[in-house]
Amino acid sequence: MKQVMILAFLSLAISATAQQPIVKEKWHWDQPLKQDTLAGYVQVVKVDNVLYISGAVARDVTPEGIAQVYKALEYSLTSNGATFQNVVKENLYTTDIEAMKKYNEVRKAFYKGDYPAATWVQITRLYMSDAKLEVELIAHLPR
């Protein structure tokens, strides 16, 4: 308890020093709001020359589901002045890696032979209870 109070005090003391906001550009499917205020996230945050892109999802790890995910990512990229050429890192989360490997050609077509660093892991579930695939990206724009 004492610790918590000291921590709270220190927090206030440090917060009192001037902190400068950064310039972020947000992009979301729902243009006017530019973020999902219900779940509390943004599809794309642009800061400096970097795009942080939230996971795009699909309900099935099928050619259709995979295409849906990468089309959503493609749209997230092109809407922010980038293409898959700009992608430097991919993190793929799925409940079924075997299916993802089976239909990887669908994913690979989007990269047009120019691949990023990538890590794939199989997890137990995603945000939506029926989602089975989620892919997030980091992309760099020219400086």
Place this chain on the structure above:
Amino acid sequence: MKQVMILAFLSLAISATAQQPIVKEKWHWDQPLKQDTLAGYVQVVKVDNVLYISGAVARDVTPEGIAQVYKALEYSLTSNGATFQNVVKENLYTTDIEAMKKYNEVRKAFYKGDYPAATWVQITRLYMSDAKLEVELIAHLPR
């Protein structure tokens, strides 16, 4: 075996070329050491104008547990000249996404309506055997 020896030789040869260290600023709860030498990690690494923030954890995915995680992150941010406004990416790992969704308002209050790109996944366990929630962040400072 041969491969390993060639690899070891190449490693040495390449290591021999001058490599320049980067300037990192570390921050950890335990001020004097500035890192956890037992587990081998640092709570916050500042490099260039970026803060890489290790996962903060809680034992329960309850309003109290979630508040504990985000207070720890808030402290990690403010101690390094940032606030949640500086957060551009959130990765949330939990053993119970349903509970996290149920109490998301507690998390959202910390962002004050200004959300980052975010990906949530449900995993089977975390570093501490009894932890159920871990959240890591990337924050940018003004250049």
Place this chain on the structure above:
Amino acid sequence: MKQVMILAFLSLAISATAQQPIVKEKWHWDQPLKQDTLAGYVQVVKVDNVLYISGAVARDVTPEGIAQVYKALEYSLTSNGATFQNVVKENLYTTDIEAMKKYNEVRKAFYKGDYPAATWVQITRLYMSDAKLEVELIAHLPR
């Protein structure tokens, strides 16, 4: 369906605006190709002064397996003008965190007392069906 067509149209319209490619340097074990065109990924992408390093893997979470992962990462780093001193973020995925904690000294030796921000999670499986450990890194080079 209508939505999809509108989306396709907007995509084309946005794609029509000039997009500038970024300069990426790729590094892969298989030097001539500089990427794995079968799985569709690159071991290391260098962009600006950042190295995005794909997960290195091992079949067993034993001292030998852990050493194998970190030797592969060390080689990925030194081949790109960096060392573990340049690592700012580590994400470790394993099917057995308890074993990883047991043999953490093997991992720690590679960092030589200079640790990064790190998050470890236990997942159900990795890309290769028999892999049990995968570690990915972000490293910064001097600007």
